[in-house]
Amino acid sequence: xxxxxxxxxxxxxxxxxxxxxxxxxxxxxxxxxxxxxxxxxxxxxxxxxxxxxxxxxxxxxxxxxxxxxxxxxxxxxxxxxxxxxxxxxxxxxxxxxxxxxxxxxxxxxxxxxxxxxxxxxxxxxxxxxxxxxxxxxxxxxxxxxxxxxxxxxxxxxxxxxxxxxxxxxxxxxxxxxxxxxxxxxxxxxxxxxxxxxxxxxxxxxxxxxxxxxxxxxxxxxxxxxxxxxxxxxxxxxxxxxxxxxxxxxxxxxxxxxxxxxxxxxxxxxxxxxxxxxxxxxxxxxxxxxxxxxxxxxxxxxxxxxxxxx
Amino acid sequence: xxxxxxxxxxxxxxxxxxxxxxxxxxxxxxxxxxxxxxxxxxxxxxxxxxxxxxxxxxxxxxxxxxxxxxxxxxxxxxxxxxxxxxxxxxxxxxxxxxxxxxxxxxxxxxxxxxxxxxxxxxxxxxxxxxxxxxxxxxxxxxxxxxxxxxxxxxxxxxxxxxxxxxxxxxxxxxxxxxxxxxxxxxxxxxxxxxxxxxxxxxxxxxxxxxxxxxxxxxxxxxxxxxxxxxxxxxxxxxxxxxxxxxxxxxxxxxxxxxxxxxxxxxxxx
Numbered sequence: 001x002x003x004x005x006x007x008x009x010x011x012x013x014x015x016x017x018x019x020x021x022x023x024x025x026x027x028x029x030x031x032x033x034x035x036x037x038x039x040x041x042x043x044x045x046x047x048x049x050x051x052x053x054x055x056x057x058x059x060x061x062x063x064x065x066x067x068x069x070x071x072x073x074x075x076x077x078x079x080x081x082x083x084x085x086x087x088x089x090x091x092x093x094x095x096x097x098x099x100x101x102x103x104x105x106x107x108x109x110x111x112x113x114x115x116x117x118x119x120x121x122x123x124x125x126x127x128x129x130x131x132x133x134x135x136x137x138x139x140x141x142x143x144x145x146x147x148x149x150x151x152x153x154x155x156x157x158x159x160x161x162x163x164x165x166x167x168x169x170x171x172x173x174x175x176x177x178x179x180x181x182x183x184x185x186x187x188x189x190x191x192x193x194x195x196x197x198x199x200x201x202x203x204x205x206x207x208x209x210x211x212x213x214x215x216x217x218x219x220x221x222x223x224x225x226x227x228x229x230x231x232x233x234x235x236x237x238x239x240x241x242x243x244x245x246x247x248x249x250x251x252x253x254x255x256x257x258x259x260x261x262x263x264x265x266x267x268x269x270x271x272x273x274x275x276x277x278x279x280x281x282x283x284x285x286x287x288x289x290x291x292x293x294x295x296x297x298x299x300x301x302x303x304x305x306x307x308x309x
Numbered sequence: 310x311x312x313x314x315x316x317x318x319x320x321x322x323x324x325x326x327x328x329x330x331x332x333x334x335x336x337x338x339x340x341x342x343x344x345x346x347x348x349x350x351x352x353x354x355x356x357x358x359x360x361x362x363x364x365x366x367x368x369x370x371x372x373x374x375x376x377x378x379x380x381x382x383x384x385x386x387x388x389x390x391x392x393x394x395x396x397x398x399x400x401x402x403x404x405x406x407x408x409x410x411x412x413x414x415x416x417x418x419x420x421x422x423x424x425x426x427x428x429x430x431x432x433x434x435x436x437x438x439x440x441x442x443x444x445x446x447x448x449x450x451x452x453x454x455x456x457x458x459x460x461x462x463x464x465x466x467x468x469x470x471x472x473x474x475x476x477x478x479x480x481x482x483x484x485x486x487x488x489x490x491x492x493x494x495x496x497x498x499x500x501x502x503x504x505x506x507x508x509x510x511x512x513x514x515x516x517x518x519x520x521x522x523x524x525x526x527x528x529x530x531x532x533x534x535x536x537x538x539x540x541x542x543x544x545x546x547x548x549x550x551x552x553x554x555x556x557x558x559x560x561x562x563x564x565x566x567x568x569x570x571x572x573x574x575x576x577x578x
Contacts, residue, residue: 050418052414052417052418052574074420074422075420077418077419077420078420082418084411084414084415084418086411087410087411087412087414087415088410088411088412088415089412089415090340090412091344092340092343092344093336093339093340093343097336097339101332101333101336102419104329104332105329105419105420105421106420144415148420
């Protein structure tokens with residue numbers, strides 16, 4: 001049984017189609033990423049899976065339970081960890097106190113001391129929440145998400161606003177939870193994060209899934225075009241090259257091709273025959289970021305908006 | 310994975326949920342008392358008002374209210390104020406702030422059932438109100454020699470009805486305030502205008518125009534209902550049924566509004 005299964009999910013807010021025929025599955029034990037620009041429907045999807053927002057159509061199962069079923073919701077929520085964006089924590093009590101309060105909500109919580117250590121807030125454990133920095137508050141958010149010992153953890157942009165070191169700490173934590181068997185569904189717009197953590201990814205753009213797969217093969221990027229770059233050797237003219245370049249700027253040559261082995265062979269032979277150097281020679285495949293930008297291109301012209309809720 | 314993948318849902322309800330209410334109440338109390346601004350505004354104000362007004366009242370009497378001592382008038386007045394400040398003002402402001410900052414949404418997403426959260430908030434509000442009442446009665450009794458209510462039964466009933474009704478009005482009020490910046494000022498102005506019109510500081514003559522206008526609202530009625538069990542005026546029943554009824558009607562209407570309009574998540578533009 002998959003931890004999460006979504007088929008044909010639809011949701012509108014007034015005339016705005018927030019989600020349109022969205023389908024994906026998250027295998028138990030996996031780290032799964034929902035990728036997409038702001039307003040693509042990531043938060044709406046996650047809130048439907050949590051049972052906080054209703055849906056207009058489609059089949060949804062979370063840990064085998066329909067999150068829209070009010071009677072099952074409480075039982076479901078004892079097994080979920082939820083880390084949303086922009087939710088405050090009570091400001092005037094300490095980190096330990098707020099974790100202890102929330103631990104009391106669950107049948108078998110993780111010990112509060114362990115949570116504090118996992119999210120790296122040892123030195124702030126007895127400080128008031130209002131004294132935490134933005135990054136520390138975000139880590140407390142994650143701590144509140146895992147204090148109930150969840151089987152499935154939702155992380156809505158867990159590292160937005162964190163400095164690089166804190167991001168790495170959070171990544172390590174996600175890997176550690178995953179190794180313990182926790183299924184993780186995260187949303188993000190950081191490509192490196194998705195590449196580093198997720199086994200599978202679904203790309204959302206304007207409420208629709210535009211691609212799914214492993215980050216390494218997303219959108220056919222393992223098979224697609226590669227770009228060969230080098231600097232035109234002194235004395236050579238572009239017309240002398242054995243392959244027509246796709247672009248030349250100040251002697252920097254760029255050749256895009258699907259057939260990189262043959263094209264490279266011709267260029268290398270040409271260079272060897274003439275005894276010239278090809279300085280700055282590089283062969284690159286589309287990065288996840290290129291692929292993502294391509295997949296979601298139509299969205300980038302529109303103004304960024306908050307996720308509809 | 311397998312160690313916590315049980316398929317049977319545990320039973321809900323029963324003693325475990327009452328334990329959860331108690332757990333929540335403990336933390337609600339902690340939030341209230343560690344946030345000194347809220348605690349001072351609620352509990353501190355009523356105590357300071359009573360002390361100052363009690364001191365300035367001296368031995369004055371109110372000729373048009375059966376010649377009772379002014380300080381005898383103030384003690385039940387500020388007991389009523391204390392209940393309303395805790396149940397209406399403080400509750401309404403804190404609900405708006407908690408809704409708009411996402412604290413309520415966070416709780417709603419936890420496994421705690423909605424009724425447990427609501428019960429805990431109400432019980433915690435009642436605890437604050439009762440602590441204030443006790444404090445004010447002690448100050449009145451030992452500071453100004455005001456005797457305690459002669460009809461304890463009526464006094465307790467009026468308090469409980471007042472706490473429940475004004476808490477309902479507080480929740481209803483919170484649903485019409487759009488953002489946390491407006492919450493404190495708007496709610497305080499509404500409250501203080503009604504208090505002023507209700508004769509809390511300056512006793513009203515029963516048939517004055519101001520009293521008639523003020524009679525449309527629950528504040529003056531509640532002050533009168535709290536005063537009756539003190540038995541300052543001879544021959545007056547400790548049960549101010551009519552006044553209590555007005556408070557209950559306001560509470561009932563507020564409950565309908567609160568249930569219909571209550572939201573857990575912030576309003577976002």
